[in-house]
Every structure is written in structure tokens, then in C-alpha cells.
Amino acid sequence: MSVRVFRWRAVGPLLVFAALGMVAWVLFGDRIARRSAEKIGTAIVGAKVEIKSLHLSLADGDVTIRGLTVASPHEALENLLEADELVADVDVLPLLEKKVVIDRLAANGLRFGTPRQTDGRTAGRSDGIAARVMTEAQAWSRQFQVPALQLATGKIDVGTLDPRNLSAIPAAEALTARTDSSRRAWQAGLDSLQLGPAVDSAAATLARLRTARATDLAALASARRAIDQLKRARDRVAALERRVTGGLASLRAGAAGLDSAKQRDYAVAKGLLKLPALDAPEIGAALFAPTAVRKFERALYWARLGRHYMPPGLLPRADAGPPRARGRGTTVRFPREHALPGFLLRTAELSFRLDGTAPQAKHYTGRLTGLTSDPALYGRPTLFEASAPAVAAGAMLDHVRATPRDTAGASLQGVRLPAIALPSLPLRLEPREGTVQLGFALRGDTIRARWAVRSSRVRWERDSGATGTPVSDVVWRVVSGISDLSVDAGVTGTIARPRLVVRSNLDEAIAARLRAMLGDEVATAERRLRAEVDRQVDPKVAPARAKVAALQTEVTARLAEQRARLDQAQKDLEARLRELTRIRVP
Amino acid sequence: MLTLAKLIQSLVKALHSEGTPGQVAAGIALGSFLGLTPLVTLHNAVVFGLIVILNVSFPAAMLGWVLFVPVGFLLDPVFDAIGRRLLLDTPALTPLWTSLYNTPVVPLTSFNNSIVLGSLVFSLVAFLPLFFGGRWAVARYRATLGERVRQSKWYRAVTASKLYNVYRLFRPE
Numbered sequence: 001m002s003v004r005v006f007r008w009r010a011v012g013p014l015l016v017f018a019a020l021g022m023v024a025w026v027l028f029g030d031r032i033a034r035r036s037a038e039k040i041g042t043a044i045v046g047a048k049v050e051i052k053s054l055h056l057s058l059a060d061g062d063v064t065i066r067g068l069t070v071a072s073p074h075e076a077l078e079n080l081l082e083a084d085e086l087v088a089d090v091d092v093l094p095l096l097e098k099k100v101v102i103d104r105l106a107a108n109g110l111r112f113g114t115p116r117q118t119d120g121r122t123a124g125r126s127d128g129i130a131a132r133v134m135t136e137a138q139a140w141s142r143q144f145q146v147p148a149l150q151l152a153t154g155k156i157d158v159g160t161l162d163p164r165n166l167s168a169i170p171a172a173e174a175l176t177a178r179t180d181s182s183r184r185a186w187q188a189g190l191d192s193l194q195l196g197p198a199v200d201s202a203a204a205t206l207a208r209l210r211t212a213r214a215t216d217l218a219a220l221a222s223a224r225r226a227i228d229q230l231k232r233a234r235d236r237v238a239a240l241e242r243r244v245t246g247g248l249a250s251l252r253a254g255a256a257g258l259d260s261a262k263q264r265d266y267a268v269a270k271g272l273l274k275l276p277a278l279d280a281p282e283i284g285a286a287l288f289a290p291t292a293v294r295k296f297e298r299a300l301y302w303a304r305l306g307r308h309y310m311p312p313g314l315l316p317r318a319d320a321g322p323p324r325a326r327g328r329g330t331t332v333r334f335p336r337e338h339a340l341p342g343f344l345l346r347t348a349e350l351s352f353r354l355d356g357t358a359p360q361a362k363h364y365t366g367r368l369t370g371l372t373s374d375p376a377l378y379g380r381p382t383l384f385e386a387s388a389p390a391v392a393a394g395a396m397l398d399h400v401r402a403t404p405r406d407t408a409g410a411s412l413q414g415v416r417l418p419a420i421a422l423p424s425l426p427l428r429l430e431p432r433e434g435t436v437q438l439g440f441a442l443r444g445d446t447i448r449a450r451w452a453v454r455s456s457r458v459r460w461e462r463d464s465g466a467t468g469t470p471v472s473d474v475v476w477r478v479v480s481g482i483s484d485l486s487v488d489a490g491v492t493g494t495i496a497r498p499r500l501v502v503r504s505n506l507d508e509a510i511a512a513r514l515r516a517m518l519g520d521e522v523a524t525a526e527r528r529l530r531a532e533v534d535r536q537v538d539p540k541v542a543p544a545r546a547k548v549a550a551l552q553t554e555v556t557a558r559l560a561e562q563r564a565r566l567d568q569a570q571k572d573l574e575a576r577l578r579e580l581t582r583i584r585v586p
Numbered sequence: 587m588l589t590l591a592k593l594i595q596s597l598v599k600a601l602h603s604e605g606t607p608g609q610v611a612a613g614i615a616l617g618s619f620l621g622l623t624p625l626v627t628l629h630n631a632v633v634f635g636l637i638v639i640l641n642v643s644f645p646a647a648m649l650g651w652v653l654f655v656p657v658g659f660l661l662d663p664v665f666d667a668i669g670r671r672l673l674l675d676t677p678a679l680t681p682l683w684t685s686l687y688n689t690p691v692v693p694l695t696s697f698n699n700s701i702v703l704g705s706l707v708f709s710l711v712a713f714l715p716l717f718f719g720g721r722w723a724v725a726r727y728r729a730t731l732g733e734r735v736r737q738s739k740w741y742r743a744v745t746a747s748k749l750y751n752v753y754r755l756f757r758p759e
Contacts, residue, residue: 007641014638098693316683318674321699326624327662329701332673334680334687 030054037065039323044309046130047071047080048120058095063088071120072113073134074298079116084109094340102345105368110352113418128320133304141297144289144500161269161529163536168261172540175254179547182247186555189240195562198233202226202569209576223577230570237563244555251548258541265537269529284487284507285500291420292489292502296449299440300495303406312399314376333373341374354391354415364388375399390414406442411435417453425475426463431455431485447498449491458485478510605643607728611720613643615713617650622658622665622712623705628695650716662701665708669700672707 025032034054041049052067068083085108091101122130163169205219205226212219311317314335321328333342348368366386372378381398395408417431434455441448460480487504605613619633637647658665672679686692696702735741 004641006639010638096690097688324624327666327701329666329699330670331699334684336684336688339688
């Protein structure tokens, strides 16, 4: 029986099925595209992306998005941005290669930092890229030791000072051990000089010379050999002297290092007791560093996220596959030279509002070019610029070369600035209208960032429900009369070893006031601390120093003695030789 | 319960269809693609089209799909390993993947996903053993148990259901 290969009568139902698929796409395509866009956007940003409506017109290559809301990945009830409408002109053919190329995007009605009703953060609840980058950024910001502005209250308990935390004690013990070891080594060196035979031989030769005549050539030769022997012995002494001099210098440096270790111990003890910082820079750091670090952490988050999604180079890139009921697997991208990038936004015209709460909202425009997933293929950095009276912002993400460079800067004048909460104090700072500047540069792993705020109309608010502490009272009395604010914070160094500096015009004012009020108490506490450190450290440090001094005296004296013996023997021999060999005129 | 009933129905219809053992086996082997690989992919649309157009047993294909879905879930780690080996750990294949990745339509198959590629390769390798094994098994069944089952009451109940009418549209000719 022959079996036909094709079932032609099933073509009709298959075509009907395909037609139904087309109808379903027409009916639900926009919804599917909207959900996909929301899902992908949420995964990329690390916070909810919501779209009210999305219309996809593949025939015209138009995509229109209305009511876009992107939640902030950092703040629970805040949006990163909202947009009234986005209209994109999409190249259709690259879609066949699963590539999205947007020739032009017009974004209207952008607003930043608007409030939202629900927590839109997802980075903490997922295991995606955004979550990993967020964790890294948070770990980075935790590196900064922000001093706490607080007073030690009650009795200062110096008994909590653990000797194991003091560096001078192990340093003194190590120095003692080194001194003992050096003593043994130098003693062995002195013993190995074996000067006795040389000196004895010189003495015997001198005795022979005393009775010898100028013609006794054997005696003269013997004398010269004895002198050579003495010279070689002196060379050995000199070599040992050099070793000893170097060793003693090292021991003296170790003894001097005990002072530095002790100073560090004072600082450790002070930190344990949480004494208030009275240095102006520390006060600035205590007040404004948390806010500044949060800004830098956010900038770093976006920069690192950008580096992940816009990596340099053309090597295959592996990422987790799309979420689905089955395993996600790994999706690998294979960029090729001269081919289109996986994603490219050639130009975006942005129209946005700042300070949406102002009675007359100001409108600004910006331009974004060359946003791409494959910078090496596009060959040019991503650029953003926005300028308007009193606003200047720009960013460049240059991932074209092997070492990526990300720079961003913004300066906003005359805009309403968000409130700044002061940590550990029941105070809030409302800068109101002012100037804010943010600069950020990440070149490879080298970071340089700056955040500055200026305002001449600041308002201070005290939390009425909070119990005032001595420090908060002091700070309140100092700052409540200050209407000018100038804060300047910066981070330099590498990602692994950043350095933070914070300065403000409040630092010196608060420090002076604190010094005046708390100076005596702090000075007393510090004296007690130092005494406690001295009590624990000195019994170890003083003997170590004494040992070094004793060893120095002893070794120097012994070496001098040995050298003197040799010198005297050589001198005697040479004098006798001169006497014998002097030409006498009859 | 309904799924189980449908599975039994598919099984019965496939085994007792008018199709030859080869048609039934080909249906199962093609259906295994739908079950083993992630469903919503371009290649599965092609496989579905082949199931419909080719003169293979449609119920057998549905049976193959249903039977191999759990196998696919279970073997996902294996597919992932195969896919990763081919995509990432075989440099000789990188030019091929790069070329395919930049060829229109091909990226829509998601071949560059380790599980999709691994499961597709596995399905291709398993196709012939499944076909020949299935053909032998169906022939043996029909020669031994088939007639007794055909005479049973519940077989008649199954074939009398509404779904059977739909099946008749796609039964092998």
C-alpha cells in the first residue's frame, strides 16, 4: 500500500489557523508588545516599567507609547521618570534579525522624580543583572566610613579598651624580638671576626722587630705580612660595622614607629568611645556624606548598568535567557563587524519638565544620540545634552574602546532642590531654590565624582516628635540662624579604594560651637583615654626601647674596642718599620 | 484529570488510527520536537506546519508533544549543557553562530539560547531512534493487543467523543 507524503486537504485549516494568528496579532499585538516592553524594561532598569498604551504599526515602522512610568530602583515611592508620549520611528527590516533600530524617538512630557503610590523596586527581589549591579553599588557605598555626629553620654568606660586592638603592643613585642635576634646575630659576627690571632701575631712580630736590624729582610717581610693581616681583619670589622649600622637604624626606626602605633591606638580608643568629632571636615562628612554617597552610588549604579548592557568589544556575550516556564538557559549574542547592533537608538529628542510642583513649570529640551547595545559596532559614543537657561546637562558613554569611559555632568540653577535629611539628627534641611551640580566620571575603574549644592534661602526644620540630644540641640542652635548653604562633596580613587571628601560652610560653625561647649568634657575624656592607652602600652614599649638603646651602646662599644686594638697593633708595627727602614746618613 | 483523559484519548486514537505504524511513529517523533524544545519558537511553528501538512498521524504528534513535555522539563539542565558547549565552548563553531545571528529571520528561532539549541539538537538526534522505535512498537501493539482494545467499551466511548470528529479531519489518508 502506498502512502501519500502530503495531506493537501489540511492546507485549508492550516491557512485558517495562520489567518487566525494574524487576526490575533492585529487584536492583541499591541498588548503583547506592551507587556513585552514592560517586562524587558523592568528587567533592565531594576524597577517597574509601566505603559498605559502602546501602538505598533509595523507597516509604517511607528511605535507610539503613551503614559510611560519608570519607577526608581532606589526610592520606594518615587518614579525615575514619567513620559506623556514617546513616538519612535523604527526600522522594520532589522526586526527580522531580532534587532531594534530606532531612527528617531520623540519623547514628550518627561518628568523626573515624581511620587508614586506603590513600591516599584524590583532589583532586590530578583536575581537579574539589575539586582547584581545594585548589590555591587550598595557594597561600594558601604566602604565609606561616615563618622557619626554623636556624644558619648554617661561615664566613659575605658575598661572596654581591649589590648588586642592596640597596635603598639604587638609592635613593641616584635621590636623586642628583633632586638634579641640582632643581638645574637651580631654577637656571632663579633665572635667570627677572630681578631685575637691577628693581634697576637702582630705583637709577636713587633717583638722580633724590636731586636731586628734594617738588613733583616725576613723580619721586615714578616712585619708587612702582619700588617696585611691586620688590614684584612679591619675590613672584616668594617663589614660587620656596616651591617650593625644598618640594623641599628632599622631598630631605631622600629622604636620611632612605636610612637606612630601609639598615636593610632589613641585614635582607636577614641573611636571605640564614640567621642564627638570636633574637626570641621568630619562634621561636614557626618552631616552630608550619606546624602552625597547616595548620589554617587546611584550614578555608579547607572554607569555599571550601562557598561553591562553596552559592553565594549565584539566578543560573544552570554546573558541569562528570557524568563519562561522552562529553564532560562543562556542567551549568547554574536556581534559581527559592520553588522547592525542588537539595539540602536540613533537620535532622541527629549522634552522634559523640572520642578513639576512649581506653579509655572519650565520646559526644557535635550538630545540623546547613539544609544546602542554594541558601541564597538556603532563606533561612536553615546551622547546626551540638554541646555536651557539655568540648566546644563551632558553625558558621554564611550564604550567604543576596551577601557570604557563614562562621564556625566549637570548643573541646575534656580530649581527647587529636594530636602536633605541629616543622619542621626532630628533635623531636615530644605534648600528650596538653589543650584545643584553633579559631576561623574568613571574611566575604567577610576572614579571621580562631585556633588555640590548652593542655596541662599535654606530653611531648617526640626522634627518636633524627636527627643533632642545635646548634639542636636547644639546643631539646631547653630544652624537655625544660617540661611546660606554651600556643600561640596567629592569622591576620587578607584572603585575598590575610593576616597570621600565633604565640605560645607556649616562645618566650621558647628565645630566651633561644639568645641566651645564640649571642649572640656572631650578633653578630659581624651586625657583619660590616653592615660589608659599609656597604661597598657608603656609596659611593653619602654622595655623594647631600652633594649634597643642598650644594644646600640653595647655593640658600638665592642666594635670600637676591636677596631682600636687593630689600629694600635698596626700603628705600632708601622712605626717600628719606619724606624728600621729610615735612611740614616753617616 | 481532563489532561489525563485527553492523553489517554490521544494514545488510543493514535494507536488505532488508520495510519500505518510509520505514520504514527513519524507523528510521535515530530510531536517530540514540540515537547522537548521550548514551545514558543519559530522552529516549532515550522514543525507544527509539517505535522499538519505531512501525511503523519496528527493524534500521534499530539501524543508525542504531551509525552515529551515533562521529559523536556526534566532534561533542561542537559539541554543547557549541550547548548552552552556548542555556543560558548566550541570556538570552531563561533563563525557559524555569528553568521547565523546576523542572518535575517534566523535569530527569531532563538537558536542562540542554550536550552533552545541544546533541546533542538537533542530532538534532531533522537528523531530517527524515536521514529524507528515507535514504528516497531506500534506494529507490535497492533499485532498483539490492538484488536482486543478495539472491541472494548471504553474504546468506543473514547472514539465517540466530539474531539474524534476534529481528529477525523487530520487522520492519515
